[in-house]
Structures are given as structure tokens and as C-alpha cells.
Amino acid sequence: xxxxxxxxxxxxxxxxxxxxxxxxxxxxxxxxxxxxxxxxxxxxxxxxxxxxxxxxxxxxxxxxxxxxxxxxxxxxxxxxxxxxxxxxxxxxxxxxxxxxxxxxxxxxxxxxxxxxxxxxxx
Amino acid sequence: xxxxxxxxxxxxxxxxxxxxxxxxxxxxxxxxxxxxxxxxxxxxxxxxxxxxxxxxxxxxxxxxxxxxxxxxxxxxxxxxxxxxxxxxxxxxxxxxxxxxxxxxxxxxxxxxx
Numbered sequence: 001x002x003x004x005x006x007x008x009x010x011x012x013x014x015x016x017x018x019x020x021x022x023x024x025x026x027x028x029x030x031x032x033x034x035x036x037x038x039x040x041x042x043x044x045x046x047x048x049x050x051x052x053x054x055x056x057x058x059x060x061x062x063x064x065x066x067x068x069x070x071x072x073x074x075x076x077x078x079x080x081x082x083x084x085x086x087x088x089x090x091x092x093x094x095x096x097x098x099x100x101x102x103x104x105x106x107x108x109x110x111x112x113x114x115x116x117x118x119x120x121x122x
Numbered sequence: 123x124x125x126x127x128x129x130x131x132x133x134x135x136x137x138x139x140x141x142x143x144x145x146x147x148x149x150x151x152x153x154x155x156x157x158x159x160x161x162x163x164x165x166x167x168x169x170x171x172x173x174x175x176x177x178x179x180x181x182x183x184x185x186x187x188x189x190x191x192x193x194x195x196x197x198x199x200x201x202x203x204x205x206x207x208x209x210x211x212x213x214x215x216x217x218x219x220x221x222x223x224x225x226x227x228x229x230x231x232x233x234x235x
Contacts, residue, residue: 065123
């Protein structure tokens with residue numbers, strides 16, 4: 001059974017970088033069939049897919065245009081986890097952030113992490 | 123990006139009655155090479171992440187009650203709850219995984235009348 005556990009600060013100051021980590025159990029971040037995503041949810045933007053990373057013969061990444069200039073997703077095979085870094089945050093980046101696995105050989109998101117509320121405020 | 127539009131935004135249905143939620147995509151999510159619709163339905167309850175109900179537009183996830191069904195193809199899809207139970211109160215989302223960026227509908231809030 002795949003489980004995801006999120007960690008990271010719940011408060012970030014404007015203009016700083018938001019960083020969250022998602023630890024994976026029951027699967028591998030370097031799986032050659034799954035992918036690993038970050039999604040956020042806010043009242044104003046609803047559910048917003050931010051990006052994904054996956055390994056086939058090399059690491060690949062896809063990002064949503066809305067955050068493409070500010071986002072990095074970093075896999076860590078030694079710790080079997082992946083991280084989200086979102087730079088230059090503003091209060092509009094306040095949201096619940098979820099990590100999720102992209103179902104192998106498919107595309108829906110399952111399972112999801114429990115979510116982390118991140119507030120951007122000075 | 124593919125835009126997903128759900129209707130209605132909210133819905134109140136009596137216990138035991140049918141609930142129907144619609145989802146329309148701005149372009150087809152039917153992949154011609156495998157004839158599959160790259161669309162899923164999630165259920166989200168307060169304080170929880172979304173949970174998969176239906177994938178490939180009409181395949182019920184293991185453990186999901188058979189009162190939940192999905193239908194549609196191409197750009198128009200429907201989630202139906204045949205006989206509403208109290209535990210079905212939630213927000214329902216459709217999502218396309220045809221191509222990145224994956225996109226979600228705005229959600230439909232389902233309540234008991």
C-alpha cells in the first residue's frame with residue numbers, strides 16, 4: 001500500500017521560497033511507471049495541478065504554466081521522497097498543498113498526501 | 123490547457139434520490155490510439171484529500187459503492203449517484219489526464235435536501 005507523508009513549514013514570508021517534502025512508502029520515486037505530482041487547493045483557484053516528475057531513462061518534469069517560472073520539483077532517491085520549491089511567493093500562493101502519485105501506466109492521482117496548509121504572510 | 127467545466131456548482135438532492143453531475147472539457151480527452159477517455163472523478167470530504175471514484179470515465183475504483191457510475195465520451199461526461207446516501211455529502215471534481223497540465227473542474231458541492 002502506497003502512502004505519502006508531507007512535511008514543511010506552514011508559514012512563509014512574501015518573496016521567500018516555499019519548500020515542502022513528500023516522503024514515499026510502498027513505491028519508489030524512481031519508479032519507471034509512476035510519476036509524482038504536487039497540487040494545491042485554495043478557495044480562489046480551486047484544485048490546481050502544479051507539476052510532476054518522473055523517471056524513465058532520465059528524470060523528466062512538467063509544470064503548470066501558471067507557476068512554471070517559479071517552481072522546482074526535486075526527487076531524492078536516497079530518501080525516497082520528492083520536494084516542491086516555489087519561489088517568490090505572494091499571499092496568492094496561500095493554499096493547501098498536496099503531493100500525489102500519478103497512477104502507473106495511467107494518469108489519475110492516487111494516493112494523495114494529507115495536505116499541508118501553507119500561509120504566505122509577513 | 124484543457125479547461126474543465128462542471129455543472130451545477132451546487133446540488134441538493136433528497137436521500138434515496140438520484141444525483142447527476144456534469145463535466146465538459148474544452149477539447150476531447152478521448153485518446154484515439156487506445157479508445158480511452160482520460161478522465162477521472164474524485165470525491166472530497168472536509169479536511170481530506172480527494173479520493174478517486176471513477177477513472178477512464180466509467181471504471182469504478184475498487185471499494186467504491188456501485189451507486190456511483192460514470193459515463194460519457196469525448197468532451198461530455200456525467201457522474202451519477204443512483205440513490206443518495208448521507209455519506210455522499212461532499213464536493214465532487216472531474217479531472218483530465220489526457221495531457222499536462224492536468225486540469226480539474228471547479229467542483230460541485232452535493233448536499234442533502
